[in-house]
Amino acid sequence: MSNGQWYPPEWPDRIRALANGELTAVTPKRAATVMLLRDTADGPAVHMLRRRASMAFAGGAYAYPGGGVDPRDDDHLVRWAGPPLDAWASRLGTDPSAAQAIVCAAVRETYEEAGVLLAGETPDSVVSDTRGAEWEADREALVARDLSFADFLDRRGLVLRSDLLGAWARWITPEFEPRRYDTWFFVAALPEGQRTRNASTEADRTVWIRPSEAVAGYDKGDLLMMPPTVSTLRALQPHTTAAAALSAAREQDLTPVLAQARLEAGKLVLSWPGHEEFTKHIPMEGPR
Numbered sequence: 049m050s051n052g053q054w055y056p057p058e059w060p061d062r063i064r065a066l067a068n069g070e071l072t073a074v075t076p077k078r079a080a081t082v083m084l085l086r087d088t089a090d091g092p093a094v095h096m097l098r099r100r101a102s103m104a105f106a107g108g109a110y111a112y113p114g115g116g117v118d119p120r121d122d123d124h125l126v127r128w129a130g131p132p133l134d135a136w137a138s139r140l141g142t143d144p145s146a147a148q149a150i151v152c153a154a155v156r157e158t159y160e161e162a163g164v165l166l167a168g169e170t171p172d173s174v175v176s177d178t179r180g181a182e183w184e185a186d187r188e189a190l191v192a193r194d195l196s197f198a199d200f201l202d203r204r205g206l207v208l209r210s211d212l213l214g215a216w217a218r219w220i221t222p223e224f225e226p227r228r229y230d231t232w233f234f235v236a237a238l239p240e241g242q243r244t245r246n247a248s249t250e251a252d253r254t255v256w257i258r259p260s261e262a263v264a265g266y267d268k269g270d271l272l273m274m275p276p277t278v279s280t281l282r283a284l285q286p287h288t289t290a291a292a293a294l295s296a297a298r299e300q301d302l303t304p305v306l307a308q309a310r311l312e313a314g315k316l317v318l319s320w321p322g323h324e325e326f327t328k329h330i331p332m333e334g335p336r
Contacts, residue, residue, distance in 0.1 A: 052266040053326060054109045054274045060330045062224040063309045063316055076220055076228035078146070080154035081114025083216065083280060084164060085290035086238040086256065092290045093258050094281070095162060095244050097251035109272045110255075110262070113161035113248070114154070114231065121152040124198035129171035130211030139215050140232060141302060151210050154234045156197040160190055161248035166213065166236060167206040174209060176241035187247065212236050214297025216283070219276040222307035222318075230304070233280055235297050237290035259284040275326040276305070 065071035084095040096110045122145040133144035140147050159165045159178070168174040178187075186203070189195035201208060213234045221228040238244065246254040257265075259281045265271035266278055273281075283300070287293040309318050316330040 052269050052272045053278070054272050055328065059224065059318070060316060062226075063318065063330070066224045067309065067311070067316075071224060073223035074226065074228050076230040078117040078150060078153070079115060079229040079231040080117065080150050080157060081112045081231055081233055082154050082158045082213070083112050083233065083235045083284065084158060084162060084238055084244065085235065085284075085293055087290050088256075088258070091258055091260075091288055092284070092293060093256040094262070094284065095238070095254065095256055096262065097161065097246065097248060097254045099250055100252045109274055109277070111274065111277055112233075113158050115157040115160070116229070117149045117153040118156070118193065118196055119149065120196040121149040121156075121198050122146060124196065126152065126198045126201050127207040129168075129207045129209050130213075136210065139302065141218070141304075150232050151213065152197045152208065154213060154232070155208055155210075156190060156200075158236070160187060161251070162244045162254070163187070163247045164238060164242050164244055165206075166209045166239065167201060168209060169205060169207070171207050171209075174212070174239040174242075175206070176239075178242065191249075212239070212294075214294045214300075215302055216297050216300045217276065217280055218302045218304045219279075220304050220306045222309075224309070231276070232302075233276065235284075235293050237294060275320055275323060278326075279305075279323055 062071060085092045096112060098110050099107055133147055136147040136151060137144045140150055155166045163178055165175055165178050186195065186200055190197060190200055213236050215232060216235045217233040220230045262271060263281050266273050284293055287296055305320055305322065307318060307320050309316055318328040318330060320326045
């Protein structure tokens with residue numbers, strides 16, 4: 049492996065099984081992940097976590113805070129600031145209920161895994177601090193799914209700040225993976241007064257790192273990452289501030305990216321349309 053592209057050894061066999069009709073693709077679950085940015089003297093840094101090596105999916109890989117959508121957030125209207133749900137639905141390619149649930153997942157997962165909450169008591173404010181026993185009890189209840197995010201916001205009288213998020217990309221896990229996610233990537237700036245921490249049981253470390261440094265680590269093979277992570281990091285590189293990246297999100301293409309596998313000259317070719325750098329040529333007898 050010349051770079052740090054995450055590539056499970058079981059993929060070739062699964063690709064062959066799918067091509068031979070021996071494997072049925074599972075329906076991907078909706079998910080959201082957030083590229084949380086903060087400005088530094090050298091440009092914006094992004095908050096990343098390293099997934100524990102024991103994790104069944106992408107163990108050891110660097111990623112952003114994120115996770116699955118809670119269906120309970122589809123039909124419980126929350127106090128909302130920012131673009132209306134119809135606008136979010138148009139941007140995300142969904143209906144308004146699904147758009148609310150996806151945005152809720154982005155904000156909830158950022159809170160669950162990084163301790164950062166994009167919500168405030170009014171439509172133009174953000175909570176300044178989420179530390180303390182009561183906050184932690186609510187965060188743990190969210191993680192355990194004992195509390196829905198909509199109910200959490202209601203309980204605390206908070207408004208979800210959807211205007212602090214920008215939709216950036218959408219990637220769908222390949223059809224041959226047993227765990228599949230239809231994931232929307234968002235960008236956001238770290239609110240003033242809040243601090244990140246490793247609150248995730250799925251991560252063994254977190255870092256603030258400039259996108260160019262993360263990409264360099266991947267290119268050298270030092271940092272393991274999945275294609276969507278590398279692609280979004282490369283797209284963040286030109287932006288000199290967190291605000292510039294958030295503004296640029298309006299122009300980002302949200303066409304879903306789904307890996308394709310084909311047989312070519314006796315090899316299986318695994319590719320992600322529009323992202324040629326991730327193409328893999330796999331000998332029929334096994335991985336290269």
